[in-house]
Amino acid sequence: MRLHPPLFLAAAAIxxxxxxxxxxxxxxxxxxxxxxxxxxxxxxxxxxxxxxxEVVSVQLSHPRLVLDEANNRVTTQLDARLTNxxxxxxxxxxxLSLNSGVRYDAAKRAVLLDNPTVQQVEVAGMAQxxxxxxxxxxxxxxxxxxxxxxxxxxxxxxxxxxQEVEPGAITVGKDEVRVEVKHR
Numbered sequence: 001m002r003l004h005p006p007l008f009l010a011a012a013a014i015x016x017x018x019x020x021x022x023x024x025x026x027x028x029x030x031x032x033x034x035x036x037x038x039x040x041x042x043x044x045x046x047x048x049x050x051x052x053x054e055v056v057s058v059q060l061s062h063p064r065l066v067l068d069e070a071n072n073r074v075t076t077q078l079d080a081r082l083t084n085x086x087x088x089x090x091x092x093x094x095x096l097s098l099n100s101g102v103r104y105d106a107a108k109r110a111v112l113l114d115n116p117t118v119q120q121v122e123v124a125g126m127a128q129x130x131x132x133x134x135x136x137x138x139x140x141x142x143x144x145x146x147x148x149x150x151x152x153x154x155x156x157x158x159x160x161x162x163q164e165v166e167p168g169a170i171t172v173g174k175d176e177v178r179v180e181v182k183h184r
Contacts, residue, residue, distance in 0.1 A: 024157070024181065031167070031179040033111065033151050038177060039065045041150040042076055048144055052136060057083040060096065060140065072172045074100050075119060076145065082123065094123030094133075098141045102150070102177060104167040109158065110149040111170065111179060116141035150177075 024031050047061040059081040066075040076098045083091045097120040100113035118137035126133060158165050160181075168180040 024160070028178075029181055031153075031157070031181060033177045033179065035065060035067060035175050038067075038074070038150050039063075042148075045144060045148060046078070050140060050143060052139070055085050056136065057085065058136060058140065059083075060144070067172050067174060067177070068099070069172055069174045072101070072170075074102055074113065074150075074172060074177070076100070076116075080121075080123070092123055092126060094121065094126070096121055096137055096140065098137070098145055100141075100145055102170045102172060104170060104179065105147070105149075106166070108149065108152065109155070110152040111167070111177070113145045113148045113150060116145040 042063045042065050046063050047059065049057060049059045051057050060078045061081075062079045064077040066077060068075055078096045078098070080094045080096045081091050082094065096118070098116050099119040100116040103112055103114040104110070105112050118134050118141055121130070121133040121137045123129075123133055153167070158167075158181075160183075164184050165181045166184055168182045170180070171178045
């Protein structure tokens, strides 16, 4: 099949536009960070193992990112495996959901997870330890996700038309995070 030059150029433009994951939108003045890019950034942080008082070991893996448009937050759902060094019992499996805001740090030129909190801890057969599990979850949130960079801007991404720009408001959408860019 032979495409005429105008049709070929149109097809190439569509292919380029749909294959791009993130970038600056001239019409809206925003950078868009796709769910895939954010998921990839979060995956680099895991698996992780944390120990508490040399008694409890928590292994975290398989992060799944959920964008909470209604609350302008990001949720990271994780598989958790708890092992108690004092008890000869087998490890206990569960799920942990951590909820974070998103902010820009000018010194790092990065979009960071902000103020992570425990949203939910689910461990079968451990309901009586809910308070202790939530406390462990709070420590996990702070140790693993506080100020964790999900995107770092390259210097050239913060220059347009010879002018420096600065990220401003950050909005969590259904499938992306949008970072408003304003001229200095």
